[in-house]
Amino acid sequence: MIFRQLYEELSSTYTYLLACEDSREAVLIDPVYPTVERDLHIINSLGLKLVYSLDTHIHADHITSARRLKELTGSQIVYPVTSQCDCPDVRAEEGKAIVVGSITIDPIYTPGHTDDHYAYKIGNKVLTGDALLIDGCGRTDFQNGSAEDLYKTVREKLFSLPDETLVYPAHDYNHRHVSSIAQEKERNPRLGGNTNIEEFKKTMANLNLDYPKFIDHAVPGNRLCGVCPKDLPDKYDQYCQEMSASPQG
Numbered sequence: 001m002i003f004r005q006l007y008e009e010l011s012s013t014y015t016y017l018l019a020c021e022d023s024r025e026a027v028l029i030d031p032v033y034p035t036v037e038r039d040l041h042i043i044n045s046l047g048l049k050l051v052y053s054l055d056t057h058i059h060a061d062h063i064t065s066a067r068r069l070k071e072l073t074g075s076q077i078v079y080p081v082t083s084q085c086d087c088p089d090v091r092a093e094e095g096k097a098i099v100v101g102s103i104t105i106d107p108i109y110t111p112g113h114t115d116d117h118y119a120y121k122i123g124n125k126v127l128t129g130d131a132l133l134i135d136g137c138g139r140t141d142f143q144n145g146s147a148e149d150l151y152k153t154v155r156e157k158l159f160s161l162p163d164e165t166l167v168y169p170a171h172d173y174n175h176r177h178v179s180s181i182a183q184e185k186e187r188n189p190r191l192g193g194n195t196n197i198e199e200f201k202k203t204m205a206n207l208n209l210d211y212p213k214f215i216d217h218a219v220p221g222n223r224l225c226g227v228c229p230k231d232l233p234d235k236y237d238q239y240c241q242e243m244s245a246s247p248q249g
């Protein structure tokens with residue numbers, strides 16, 4: 001399997017490229033609007049054909065490039081079945097694997113950061129989106145987030161994966177790249193060790209994070225699979241290209 005971890009610096013988002021070495025079919029997970037040309041350049045230079053874009057959830061901090069990728073390459077848009085919108089071509093659902101050449105992607109429903117959130121497991125890797133971050137987790141204060149749900153998602157679902165499973169998050173704000181289930185179980189300061197649900201709920205209630213700068217535009221744009229807001233013509237580029245100060249965890 002070809003595997004690349006790509007970085008979008010304005011929103012500190014990791015986009016993942018997966019491809020089958022035999023069929024040359026490729027998938028992008030959590031692609032971001034401003035890096036669409038970069039991502040397509042990498043896909044073309046590796047001699048790959050993009051067949052799907054997958055999003056882990058309706059993002060609040062950036063616009064997905066799912067729709068743009070479909071326009072440019074004919075790729076199909078995959079969203080969680082729980083994301084209530086009409087634009088996806090395929091709905092990711094727990095128990096229904098997405099197969100791309102020799103690659104099997106297993107969707108895992110992981111609510112808490114948002115109520116539509118899915119993680120994607122591929123062999124010994126799990127792409128945890130904003131549910132589980134390295135030494136952290138996604139915030140739970142918007143989009144029907146729930147600290148209680150996130151605790152169960154991480155402790156009961158993700159932490160039950162084999163210890164050696166590699167954890168690839170959708171964001172890192174400190175230049176870290178990969179972790180493992182064993183590492184997060186041992187040292188995640190919010191969810192690891194013996195942390196109980198009441199302690200976690202208290203931690204999440206006291207984060208005092210700023211209101212996400214782009215949430216009021218990003219969420220409707222992502223419900224349309226990646227449309228920049230038409231009501232802000234002067235800021236069209238700026239909105240779609242500048243997404244700093246919108247921390248997700």
Ligand SMILES: [Fe+2]
Binds near residue numbers: 057060248
């Ligand atoms: Fe998010």
